[in-house]
Amino acid sequence: MLVNSGVLERWERDVGEPGTDLIASVRTHPRFGDAMRNSVEKALAHIAVDPQLHSTFRDLGHVMLASLALFMDATGGLTHRRLRDLSANSGALSSGRAAALLLRLKLIGYVTGAADHRNGSVRIYVPTDRMKNAYRRRLMIDLESIAMLAPEAGPVLAAFDNEAFRTYMAEMGRLMLALGPRHHRDLEAFDAITNRNSGMLFLYMLVSEAWKGGAFPQPGLVHINASVMARTLGVSRMHILRLLREAEAGGFIERRGADAAMVTPLLCDRLSLWMALFFTTNGAILWRAMKAQGKKPASGGHTPRVMTSDGYADSLAVQ
Numbered sequence: 183m184l185v186n187s188g189v190l191e192r193w194e195r196d197v198g199e200p201g202t203d204l205i206a207s208v209r210t211h212p213r214f215g216d217a218m219r220n221s222v223e224k225a226l227a228h229i230a231v232d233p234q235l236h237s238t239f240r241d242l243g244h245v246m247l248a249s250l251a252l253f254m255d256a257t258g259g260l261t262h263r264r265l266r267d268l269s270a271n272s273g274a275l276s277s278g279r280a281a282a283l284l285l286r287l288k289l290i291g292y293v294t295g296a297a298d299h300r301n302g303s304v305r306i307y308v309p310t311d312r313m314k315n316a317y318r319r320r321l322m323i324d325l326e327s328i329a330m331l332a333p334e335a336g337p338v339l340a341a342f343d344n345e346a347f348r349t350y351m352a353e354m355g356r357l358m359l360a361l362g363p364r365h366h367r368d369l370e371a372f373d374a375i376t377n378r379n380s381g382m383l384f385l386y387m388l389v390s391e392a393w394k395g396g397a398f399p400q401p402g403l404v405h406i407n408a409s410v411m412a413r414t415l416g417v418s419r420m421h422i423l424r425l426l427r428e429a430e431a432g433g434f435i436e437r438r439g440a441d442a443a444m445v446t447p448l449l450c451d452r453l454s455l456w457m458a459l460f461f462t463t464n465g466a467i468l469w470r471a472m473k474a475q476g477k478k479p480a481s482g483g484h485t486p487r488v489m490t491s492d493g494y495a496d497s498l499a500v501q
Contacts, residue, residue, distance in 0.1 A: 189332035253355020
């Protein structure tokens with residue numbers, strides 16, 4: 183059975199100016215719903231698998247900053263000044279929060295000072311294997327989802343070793359810095375929530391509970407227990423209540439009393455749009471990493487099998 187080997191290449195070509203045709207083609211892909219559900223459900227399950235990773239990178243800004251730290255390690259070295267400056271230039275986080283995150287990474291054993299540091303020289307920090315392995319395992323969830331839409335990614339993910347990860351992070355940083363801060367006009371209210379502490383996972387919880395089978399995501403009634411949500415996400419109950427108010431103000435839920443809400447079609451649409459943009463951007467990064475490692479796929483071939491983040495092989499659908 184032949185596969186289309188040009189999906190990631192097309193995404194990479196158009197990622198600088200992601201027009202409506204590109205995003206529409208992704209959102210109408212027959213496996214797009216499956217890919218979204220894979221990312222949502224496995225991200226929620228991963229909270230229990232690696233609570234330290236979740237507690238350190240609670241919002242998209244911190245995730246982007248960690249990506250920049252790994253990019254710097256792959257392209258010349260991680261220093262406090264370089265992390266601060268690149269963070270400010272990319273729009274990820276302020277320089278103050280960048281410094282605070284670097285301190286946090288040192289305290290939890292995610293980065294360490296380079297062994298060959300000399301007094302008076304700029305201190306270079308090195309992400310530990312612990313950080314790289316944790317970040318790679320989490321990244322694999324979304325790369326699996328991308329492989330559902332772009333089968334040529336399968337062989338790369340089946341052998342996504344340390345060098346492949348390092349190359350991916352180098353290409354991610356280069357693209358992030360080239361594109362700069364990006365905002366989609368239809369995602370303003372959505373981004374306001376995802377940039378909150380655990381905001382993305384909060385929205386994931388809503389759409390996951392609303393789904394009752396069939397197309398994903400879908401509107402539906404969800405039970406609201408702010409205390410349980412807070413314990414799951416490691417935040418305060420008051421923070422969950424604030425997120426619920428913001429979600430209601432943004433039109434993403436309609437409250438049904440104190441303990442229930444209706445997930446609206448608007449939330450489903452905005453999540454679909456956000457994930458289409460996310461998948462195409464990260465797919466473009468994966469294509470660049472494949473080219474950098476000389477793993478650009480040949481035309482045609484058999485449907486590959488990919489080792490998932492759970493360690494199970496999964497057949498990839500034909501584009």
